[in-house]
Amino acid sequence: MNKRTVFITGGSRGIGKAIVDGLKKAGYKVLSPTRQELDLSKNESIKSYIQTHKNDKIDIIINNAGINYPQWIQEMTDENIESTLQINLDAPIRLISGLVSHMKKQKWGRIINMSSAFGIVARGKQVLYCATKHGINGLTKALALELAEYNILVNSVCPGFAETEMVLRNPKEKIKMIEKDIPLGRLVQPNEIAELILFLISNKNTYITGSTIVIDGGFTSK
Ligand SMILES: NC(=O)c1ccc[n+]([C@@H]2O[C@H](COP(=O)([O-])OP(=O)(O)OC[C@H]3O[C@@H](n4cnc5c(N)ncnc54)[C@H](OP(=O)(O)O)[C@@H]3O)[C@@H](O)[C@H]2O)c1
Numbered sequence: 001m002n003k004r005t006v007f008i009t010g011g012s013r014g015i016g017k018a019i020v021d022g023l024k025k026a027g028y029k030v031l032s033p034t035r036q037e038l039d040l041s042k043n044e045s046i047k048s049y050i051q052t053h054k055n056d057k058i059d060i061i062i063n064n065a066g067i068n069y070p071q072w073i074q075e076m077t078d079e080n081i082e083s084t085l086q087i088n089l090d091a092p093i094r095l096i097s098g099l100v101s102h103m104k105k106q107k108w109g110r111i112i113n114m115s116s117a118f119g120i121v122a123r124g125k126q127v128l129y130c131a132t133k134h135g136i137n138g139l140t141k142a143l144a145l146e147l148a149e150y151n152i153l154v155n156s157v158c159p160g161f162a163e164t165e166m167v168l169r170n171p172k173e174k175i176k177m178i179e180k181d182i183p184l185g186r187l188v189q190p191n192e193i194a195e196l197i198l199f200l201i202s203n204k205n206t207y208i209t210g211s212t213i214v215i216d217g218g219f220t221s222k
Contacts (some may be wrong), residue, residue: 002027006201007058007099009033009040009091010065014164015114018190019064022198031058040065040091041083050098057102060110060201063092066132068166070125081128088132093139100152109152110201113140117160117216133158137212144210153209155200160216163187183218 006023010016011032023030031053039045066088069080092113103109118126119133137156144154161167161178167187168175179186196215199205214220 003029004059005029005031005057006060006062007031007053007056007095008062008064009038009095010114014166015159015162015190015193016062016064018194019062019197022191022194026198028060031056040087043086043090043094046091046094046098050095054098054101056099058099059103059106059108060112061096061099061103062112062114062197062201063095063136064112064114065091066114066116068126068129070129071127072125073127076128084128084132088129089135089139092136096143100147103152104147104150107151109147109150110205111140111143111147111152111154112197112200113137113154113156115140115156115158115212117158117214117220119156119158119212120214120220140212141210148209153200153205155208155210156212157193157197157200158212158214158216158220159188159193160214160219161187162193163189181219182216183221186217188215188217 006028008016008019008030011020012034020030020032033049038049067084071080096111113136115136116133118130119137122130140154140156147154160182193215200208
């Protein structure tokens, strides 16, 4: 039985669900709040969650939840601007700040921030998503430096197009075009991303920190 406790956001479905399943199978204790327990779009909800859980012995934080509603720059709604920045970037910063103290005290910890291939490259209509995913890579690097003396390893993971609701809500023709654009010719499965994260948070990872690790079937290599 693995005694470590993992806090993860967005564990209800998609990539987060695959990570939660992998964690449970590996024997981790998992804190995976529902949106009712922790609504990342509301700072009051984040504050109240931290207040309740700040003394929990959290060893690993996985900031997985994220949203992407592509819009051209002049069509952007206030709601999309605010919620994308809030959920993808602001919330992870606040959660790490509020929940990192046990890791610092015990001088062991792992933090994973879910980025994206669009944290490495860019595309039209992805201004908000790219801003947050490039941002999370910057936050990961700065945090890795700040927390290195506490033996806390901080990395971001950058998947290409994954077979989840975020991609599957596109028309079938668009998905076919996306697959054509990927050198390996297919979407990545959520469990393939989970396997990578299980390695990064384990004791087997002793030296990778501050890295942006790409798992995209070659998409960003073109
Ligand atoms: N899918 C891809 O192709 C892809 C590629 C690269 C990176 N990523 C990144 O990987 C992560 C997971 O993506 P996914 O495709 O698995 O997403 P998904 O299937 O759309 O699931 C999103 C998750 O985030 C949660 N969430 C959204 N808004 C929330 C809020 N306000 N408060 C609390 N939880 C909220 C959802 O909870 P509910 O069930 O309550 O809605 C759900 O668990 C994201 O950061 C995404 O940017 C995805």
